[in-house]
Amino acid sequence: RFKARLDYCKADVTNGAGMKPLAEHIGQASTIFFLALSPSLYGAVCKALDESGLACGDCRIVLEKPLGHDLESSRAINAEVAAVFEEKRVFRIDHYLGKETVQNLIALRFANTFFEPLWNNLAIDHVQITVAETEGVGDRWPYYDEYGALRDMVQNHMLQVLALTGMEPPVSLASDAVADAKVNVIRSLRPLGPGDVRTHVVRGQYAAGALDGHQVTGYLQEEGVRENSRTETFVALKTMVDNWRWAGVPFYLRTGKRLPRRASAIFVQFKRVPEILFNRRVTLPPDMLAIRIQPDEGFSLEVLAKRPGLDLAIQPVRMDLHYAAEFNGQSPDAYERLLLDVMAGDHTLFLGSRFVQRSWEYVQSILDRWQDDASIPLETYPAGSWGPKAADELIRADGREWIQP
Ligand code: BG6
Numbered sequence: 001r002f003k004a005r006l007d008y009c010k011a012d013v014t015n016g017a018g019m020k021p022l023a024e025h026i027g028q029a030s031t032i033f034f035l036a037l038s039p040s041l042y043g044a045v046c047k048a049l050d051e052s053g054l055a056c057g058d059c060r061i062v063l064e065k066p067l068g069h070d071l072e073s074s075r076a077i078n079a080e081v082a083a084v085f086e087e088k089r090v091f092r093i094d095h096y097l098g099k100e101t102v103q104n105l106i107a108l109r110f111a112n113t114f115f116e117p118l119w120n121n122l123a124i125d126h127v128q129i130t131v132a133e134t135e136g137v138g139d140r141w142p143y144y145d146e147y148g149a150l151r152d153m154v155q156n157h158m159l160q161v162l163a164l165t166g167m168e169p170p171v172s173l174a175s176d177a178v179a180d181a182k183v184n185v186i187r188s189l190r191p192l193g194p195g196d197v198r199t200h201v202v203r204g205q206y207a208a209g210a211l212d213g214h215q216v217t218g219y220l221q222e223e224g225v226r227e228n229s230r231t232e233t234f235v236a237l238k239t240m241v242d243n244w245r246w247a248g249v250p251f252y253l254r255t256g257k258r259l260p261r262r263a264s265a266i267f268v269q270f271k272r273v274p275e276i277l278f279n280r281r282v283t284l285p286p287d288m289l290a291i292r293i294q295p296d297e298g299f300s301l302e303v304l305a306k307r308p309g310l311d312l313a314i315q316p317v318r319m320d321l322h323y324a325a326e327f328n329g330q331s332p333d334a335y336e337r338l339l340l341d342v343m344a345g346d347h348t349l350f351l352g353s354r355f356v357q358r359s360w361e362y363v364q365s366i367l368d369r370w371q372d373d374a375s376i377p378l379e380t381y382p383a384g385s386w387g388p389k390a391a392d393e394l395i396r397a398d399g400r401e402w403i404q405p
Contacts, residue, residue, distance in 0.1 A: 042077045162253065197376065201238075202234075204381045234257070
């Protein structure tokens with residue numbers, strides 16, 4: 001039934017005249033235009049939609065991330081899109097916001113009593129966010145080689161997850177209220193000074209290695225990738241959220257391609273109890289909340305309990321919620337949810353222009369440093385490993401370890 005509704009129309013979408021076939025095809029209907037194109041075309045396409053009379057009435061525009069290649073181009077895109085579409089008709093997609101567990105972060109934090117009083121620097125030692133992928137760059141190299149992991153994953157998906165984890169309670173669940181709360185987290189990220197990029201950010205590129213028992217090629221051997229490309233396929237970074245709630249609590253972010261598992265998770269590690277009662281003779285592991293974004297969506301709370309028996313032995317136990325088992329079945333796909341929201345005109349799960357600007361500002365300080373200082377290493381890591389050693393050293397320097405999702 002769905003297939004019968006599909007149609008294909010070939011048009012040059014970069015100028016008004018080229019759009020003619022499309023304009024004739026769809027007429028004056030209220031249309032949703034979904035631009036899953038190179039961001040460098042967004043401005044031209046909006047102009048062409050306008051010139052061809054397609055950008056009329058109640059039509060909407062959906063833009064796929066990343067919105068720009070850097071801060072400057074993202075500002076330009078914002079202005080070019082705004083010249084044609086009013087903000088309420090613009091939907092900027094970051095599909096992580098459509099993921100069930102990412103949405104559940106708000107419910108977990110604000111629909112329960114016991115997380116929020118502990119959700120601050122008094123109880124939390126640090127937070128880790130890992131987005132690991134097994135896939136390599138594949139046939140997406142024309143895009144990827146120009147963008148790299150920092151622009152492709154950190155500027156959008158990872159900073160979104162960080163914002164939802166760190167934000168203050170919004171005054172309501174209305175999209176502008178949630179947007180305000182999220183943007184404030186990004187505004188509070190401690191700016192990276194010139195020397196900080198070297199010490200706080202690790203970039204890496206995968207070399208050949210073994211994954212799931214198969215040999216896979218390195219990034220530089222992937223078809224289409226530029227010779228001697230310095231595009232990063234891995235980023236790990238440490239950031240501080242300089243506000244009242246999070247003062248002194250580091251957030252460690254890590255993402256990469258060709259890592260051992262496809263798994264994304266947020267780990268909230270609590271502080272250890274004082275070295276007085278149980279913690280006196282042995283060092284006990286701290287409590288931890290693990291929110292699994294994918295696969296096996298759910299969350300677990302690792303706490304300590306007494307092992308049954310005559311002695312007083314303490315051992316970590318896990319309280320685990322698996323969405324699939326608890327809620328009987330599959331969660332909707334992120335895009336399924338988001339595209340329905342576009343039709344309904346609901347902006348809650350979309351990127352606001354302020355968030356996009358602020359997140360680019362943060363990321364731009366890293367890009368500038370990488371650009372200006374060629375001595376900042378691009379580490380390599382074998383495909384199938386958890387990234388370069390320097391990423392381990394980054395977190396170990398603080399006496400902590402990465403938790404593998
Ligand atoms: C996309 C990135 O936005 O997200 C890809 O461009 C990445 O490089 C993908 O692979 C990951 O999405 P998911 O839903 O598989 O985690």
